[in-house]
Amino acid sequence: MTTFDLTTEEKLREHIAQALERSRARSVLLTDSVDDEDLVRQHSKLMSPLVWDLAHIGNQEELWLVRDVGGREPVRCDIDELYDAFQHARADRPALPLLDPAQARGYVREVRDKVLDVLERTPLEGRPLLDNGFAFGMIAQHEQQHDETMLATHQLRVGSPVLHAPPPPAAPGDRLPAEVLVPGGPFTMGTDAEPWALDNERPSHQVLVEAFHIDTTPVSNGAYLAFIADGGYERPELWSEIGWSHRQGAGLVAPRFWHRDSDGGWLRTRFGVVEPVPVDEPVVHVCYHEAAAFAAWAGKRLPTEAEWEKAARFDPATGRSRRFPWGDEDPTPEHANLGQRHLRPAPVGAYPLGASPLGVRQLIGDVWEWTSSDFRPYPGFRAFPYREYSEVFFGGDYKMLRGGSFGTDEAAVRGTFRNWDHPIRRQIFAGFRCARDADPGLGH
Missing domain, CATH: 3.90.1580.10 (paralog of FGE (formylglycine-generating enzyme))
Known part of the structure; x- marks a missing residue:
C-alpha cells in the first residue's frame, strides 16, 4: 500500500507538486505573519531565527533537487556552509552573515521555480533517489519538519498573537x-x-x-x-x-x-x-x-x-x-x-x-x-x-x-x-x- 496512486507518472508528479505547494504555503504563513525584526531575532537559544529556517529550507531544496536530481548550476553555492545544520549550533546562528528576509524570500522562490522545472523534466525512476519521487518527498517532509520547528519558535515568541486558527x-x-x-x-x-x-x-x-x-x-x-x-x-x-x-x-x-x-x-x-x-x-x-x-x-x-x-x-x-x-x-x-x-x-x-x-x-x-x-x-x-x-x-x-x-x-x-x-x-x-x-x- 502506498500513499498515492503510482499507476501513472502524471499522477505522481501532481501528488509531488501538491506536497511541495502545501509545505511552501505553510512556510510563507509562518514567516509572513511577523515583521522583519521578529524574523531575524532569536526567540530562544534552543531555536534558530525564523529567517535561518526559511533559507535553510531553500538551501536543502537546492542541494538535493536543483543540483543533484536536476544536475543544474548552483543558485547560491556561496551560502551552503551558513545553512549546514551540522556546522553551526542553533545558539550561534544569529551571529552568522545570514541572508536578510528579502534575500531569503527571493532565494527560496528562485529555487522553487527551478525545482518545478526539474520535476516536470526528470524521469521519476532509474535510481533510488528518484524512484517513486523519493527525493521530492524527502524535501517536502524536510520543509514540513522545519515548519513545525518554526511553529515551536512562534510558541516561544513574546508578543501579541499573530497566528490564528479555529x-x-x-x-x-x-x-x-x-x-x-x-x-x-x-x-x-x-x-x-x-x-x-x-x-x-x-x-x-x-x-x-x-x-x-x-x-x-x-x-x-x-x-x-x-x-x-x-x-x-x-x-x-x-x-x-x-x-x-x-x-x-x-x-x-x-x-x-x-x-x-x-x-x-x-x-x-x-x-x-x-x-x-x-x-x-x-x-x-x-x-x-x-x-x-x-x-x-x-x-x-x-x-x-x-x-x-x-x-x-x-x-x-x-x-x-x-x-x-x-x-x-x-x-x-x-x-x-x-x-x-x-x-x-x-x-x-x-x-x-x-x-x-x-x-x-x-x-x-x-x-x-x-x-x-x-x-x-x-x-x-x-x-x-x-x-x-x-x-x-x-x-x-x-x-x-x-x-x-x-x-x-x-x-x-x-x-x-x-x-x-x-x-x-x-x-x-x-x-x-x-x-x-x-x-x-x-x-x-
Whole structure:
C-alpha cells in the first residue's frame, strides 16, 4: 500500500507538486505573519531565527533537487556552509552573515521555480533517489519538519498573537475505557512499502511484543494537575536519578508555558494567548523525565516504541500492520488533528474515526508521545540517502517520540514515522500516554 496512486507518472508528479505547494504555503504563513525584526531575532537559544529556517529550507531544496536530481548550476553555492545544520549550533546562528528576509524570500522562490522545472523534466525512476519521487518527498517532509520547528519558535515568541486558527472538534462524549489490552505476539514493525519512508523506518521486521495495556487516550491536563497537586514534582521516588537531578537543576514545577494566577490556579500561554489550562486537552510541553515521573505516580510506565507502534498499527482480525490506526487511507480532518489546522490539541477522546482496531484514540496528531525507547537502528538498517539523517544520532541520549502533533503535516507522519529528541526538551509539542504490563501470556 502506498500513499498515492503510482499507476501513472502524471499522477505522481501532481501528488509531488501538491506536497511541495502545501509545505511552501505553510512556510510563507509562518514567516509572513511577523515583521522583519521578529524574523531575524532569536526567540530562544534552543531555536534558530525564523529567517535561518526559511533559507535553510531553500538551501536543502537546492542541494538535493536543483543540483543533484536536476544536475543544474548552483543558485547560491556561496551560502551552503551558513545553512549546514551540522556546522553551526542553533545558539550561534544569529551571529552568522545570514541572508536578510528579502534575500531569503527571493532565494527560496528562485529555487522553487527551478525545482518545478526539474520535476516536470526528470524521469521519476532509474535510481533510488528518484524512484517513486523519493527525493521530492524527502524535501517536502524536510520543509514540513522545519515548519513545525518554526511553529515551536512562534510558541516561544513574546508578543501579541499573530497566528490564528479555529478550535479543534470536541470529543463525542462517549464513555471510553481508561486503557486497552493489546494482545501479545509478533507484529510487523517498520516498512518496506511506504515510498517516502525515511531510512530509520526501514526495513520492516517482525517484533515479538508481550501483552500489555495502553491508555485509550493521551494523558490529559486534568490528570496532570492531579499529579502536581499530589506533590509529583517534590517526590524524588517518582523520578529517575537523572530525571530528578534535571528537575532540580532546571527548577521544573509544571509543564512549560504554565504559570499560576493570582488565585493559585493554573494558566498557560499559547501562541501569545494567556488562558486557563483546559483540563480536557492532552498535556503538552512536558519532557521525557516529567512523563516518566507521572507514569510512575500512576502505577504505570511509558510504552516502548514497539508497543506504541503495535497499538497504532496492529489489526488483530487480520494479523497485519496498517499504515495508520484507522486503516491504509491518508489522513483526513475527520481522522486526526494535523497540519496546523488548529493551534492546540483536541480534547482527549476526540477523532473516533481515527481510532485503532482495538479502540485506542489520538495515536496520530495532537501531541507527540514520549516512549521509553532509545533511538536505535532497525535490524538491517542502511543509511539513505546520507548518514547525517539518522545514523549519526544513533546511540546518543535521544528518546523516541511517535505519532505527530497538531503541528505535524500528514507528509511527515505515519504509523512508522520515528521522531527523536533529548529527554529534557520541552519546547516541542510533546505529551504522552501510559502503559503497563499484562498478565504473562494474556492475549496470545
